[in-house]
Amino acid sequence: MRPLQPNFSTRERILGVAETLFARHGFAGASLRQVTAAANVNLAAVNYHFGSKESLIEEVFRRRLDELNRHRLAALAAIGENPSRTLEDVLDAFIRPALEQSMDSTGGTAFVRVLARAYAEHDERLRKFLSDNYGHVLREFAGAFSKLLPSLSKDELYWRLDIVAGALTYAMADFGMIKRKDNVSEQSHREQSAQHLVRFAAAGLRAE
Amino acid sequence: MRPLQPNFSTRERILGVAETLFARHGFAGASLRQVTAAANVNLAAVNYHFGSKESLIEEVFRRRLDELNRHRLAALAAIGENPSRTLEDVLDAFIRPALEQSMDSTGGTAFVRVLARAYAEHDERLRKFLSDNYGHVLREFAGAFSKLLPSLSKDELYWRLDIVAGALTYAMADFGMIKRKDNVSEQSHREQSAQHLVRFAAAGLRAE
DNA sequence: CTACTATTCAAACGATCGTTTGATTCGTGA
DNA sequence: TCACGAATCAAACGATCGTTTGAATAGTAG
Numbered sequence: 286m287r288p289l290q291p292n293f294s295t296r297e298r299i300l301g302v303a304e305t306l307f308a309r310h311g312f313a314g315a316s317l318r319q320v321t322a323a324a325n326v327n328l329a330a331v332n333y334h335f336g337s338k339e340s341l342i343e344e345v346f347r348r349r350l351d352e353l354n355r356h357r358l359a360a361l362a363a364i365g366e367n368p369s370r371t372l373e374d375v376l377d378a379f380i381r382p383a384l385e386q387s388m389d390s391t392g393g394t395a396f397v398r399v400l401a402r403a404y405a406e407h408d409e410r411l412r413k414f415l416s417d418n419y420g421h422v423l424r425e426f427a428g429a430f431s432k433l434l435p436s437l438s439k440d441e442l443y444w445r446l447d448i449v450a451g452a453l454t455y456a457m458a459d460f461g462m463i464k465r466k467d468n469v470s471e472q473s474h475r476e477q478s479a480q481h482l483v484r485f486a487a488a489g490l491r492a493e
Numbered sequence: 494m495r496p497l498q499p500n501f502s503t504r505e506r507i508l509g510v511a512e513t514l515f516a517r518h519g520f521a522g523a524s525l526r527q528v529t530a531a532a533n534v535n536l537a538a539v540n541y542h543f544g545s546k547e548s549l550i551e552e553v554f555r556r557r558l559d560e561l562n563r564h565r566l567a568a569l570a571a572i573g574e575n576p577s578r579t580l581e582d583v584l585d586a587f588i589r590p591a592l593e594q595s596m597d598s599t600g601g602t603a604f605v606r607v608l609a610r611a612y613a614e615h616d617e618r619l620r621k622f623l624s625d626n627y628g629h630v631l632r633e634f635a636g637a638f639s640k641l642l643p644s645l646s647k648d649e650l651y652w653r654l655d656i657v658a659g660a661l662t663y664a665m666a667d668f669g670m671i672k673r674k675d676n677v678s679e680q681s682h683r684e685q686s687a688q689h690l691v692r693f694a695a696a697g698l699r700a701e
Numbered sequence: 702c703t704a705c706t707a708t709t710c711a712a713a714c715g716a717t718c719g720t721t722t723g724a725t726t727c728g729t730g731a
Numbered sequence: 732t733c734a735c736g737a738a739t740c741a742a743a744c745g746a747t748c749g750t751t752t753g754a755a756t757a758g759t760a761g
Contacts, residue, residue, distance in 0.1 A: 295708080309615055313522040317749065327710055332750060334708095398615075404663065405613040407517055407606075444689045448664050455612070455659025481652045485697035492696035503738080525719065535740055540720060542738095702761105709756070717748065727738070 296334045298324040304345050308398035312342055312406065343414055346403070349386065349396045350415075354422045356382035361429060372487045375429045376449075377479075383457055384479045388472055401458035404451070434490060449486045456482055504542045506532040512553050516606035520550055520614065551622055554611070557594065557604045558623075562630045564590035569637060580695045583637045584657075585687075591665055592687045596680055609666035612659075642698060657694045664690055 293301070302324040306315035317338055321328045335341040360378035364370045386393045403411055431442055456478055501509070510532040514523035525546055529536045543549040568586035572578045594601040611619055639650055664686060 311519055311521055311614065313519055316747075318747080327708095328749095329711090329751080330709070338749065401613055405609055405666075406519065441689075444685070445693060448660050448690065448693050451663025452656050452660035455663055456656050458613075477652070481649075482656065484700050485653060485656050488700035489693035489697040492692045524717075526717080535738095536719095537721080537741090538739070546719065704761085705759085707756100707758075710754085712752085712754105714751070715749100718746075719744105720746105721744070722742085723740100724742105725738100725740070728736090729734100731732100731734085 295324075295326045295330050298326060299331060299334065299341070300345060300348055303341055304349075304399055305395045307342070307345060307402065308395040311402055312408075312411075317341075339410070342411070345396075345399060346415065347418070349393065350419055353382055353386055354419055356386070357422060358425060361425065370433075372430075372433050372490060373483050375426065375433060376483045376486050379426055380453060380457075380479050380482055383453075384475055387457065387475060397454075398458045401454050404454050430490070445490050445492075449490065452486065453482055503532075503534045503538050506534060507539060507542065507549070508553060508556055511549055512557075512607055513603045515550070515553060515610065516603040519610055520616075525549075547618070550619070553604075553607060554623065555626070557601065558627055561590055561594055562627055564594070565630060566633060569633065578641075580638075580641050580698060581691050583634065583641065584691045584694050587634055588661060588665075588687050588690055591661075592683055595665065595683060605662075606666045609662050612662050638698070653698050653700075657698065660694065660697075661690055 299320060303315070303320050306320055306323065309315070310319075317331050318328060321331060331338065331341055335344055357379055360382060361375065364374045364378060383397060387397050388394070403415065406412075427442070427446060430446060431437075431439075434442060437445070457475075507528060511523070511528045514528055514531065517523070518527075525539050526536060529539060539546065539549055543552055565587055568590055569583065572582045572586060591605060595605050596602070611623065614620075635650075635654060638654060639645075639647075642650060645653070665683075
């Protein structure tokens, strides 16, 4: 029996396990003792490598969000500024990178749930961290949506984007009470999820 | 200086404060010492009146959900079975009771945030409690939506209702990153919120 | 091999957690 | 007024929390 994640360093094992347990039990609900035990590392390793639990949480976000938002901005740039681009294109540029990351082999599945947790947490420190580091991406997309929905007032647009963000976050994290059938794979489930989300959100944004 | 909630019993003061602090810090993040201190009652009062923290959490839900779901079912019955009822009517029957409860004088504002917390929590005990006690209401509404959207397959419908539920939950809890203007009151903010939600969700449900 | 740094380790720190205890006070019917 | 259950209280329980310490070990450059 080899250790669970033999190829990764202590630091990386902690990050991976923390992501999983934060998704499952929340930031307050998952203790460092649970994390280090599951990662097969010493308790003190967290404070040695990250300084504090708070910093570990931030690093869990940073590791995934840097890559995710880079892909999102790339996807947005890829569809260009040409007038033929549709609402669905922009929505897809926002959703698909998250979908793909959630299906990678290193266990990104848990991260979208961590993101949803962060959405529900009203912790000021965490919100400021996310806003400071990744707010520009949301503003970029808001601008793209604005050009595609010129008939909407600024207030109206923000309202709808707020709703869309909540719907996407929630649906990607698969928090619904309605369980998916057992015979569809996790991957096809998420692929379908993305398609439904894009169609639903586009219709909602265009309403009236 | 009178005590903060002089007209309420110890039991009710605990429930009210617990609701607020659970909304703000989560179930694991809010301690019984914080709750009892803010409610100006003895620490042991929680275990005396409720038995445990877990039971207190359930009682926080029960107090609001019994009333909320009664109003929801009444609103659904009120619009009747006549073919003139629209998707917007059913959505309104689901949303408006939550909106009104969130604006009552006894501080229901916090509860919609507690609900959103519960949505993000994957705690099996809590999910089972909610499903056992209030699942029939969701099934009732699902049936109403089904009749109004006959062209959708069962899978499609469930997909979209799942998205709608997430959007409603998060938007009602006002978790968005986009802050509302300071000059609009909390009440008009929520009223606008409900209207936008109904329009958005109706368009999304009718998509394609 | 030696010297030095980086990392891991067991153990303990003080603080806080949910819960329990037993005494005290309150409120009401006899 | 008395008696008895309900309610509140201060205090403490053992468990667990995040964090710190100092020694032991691993790894590397000279």
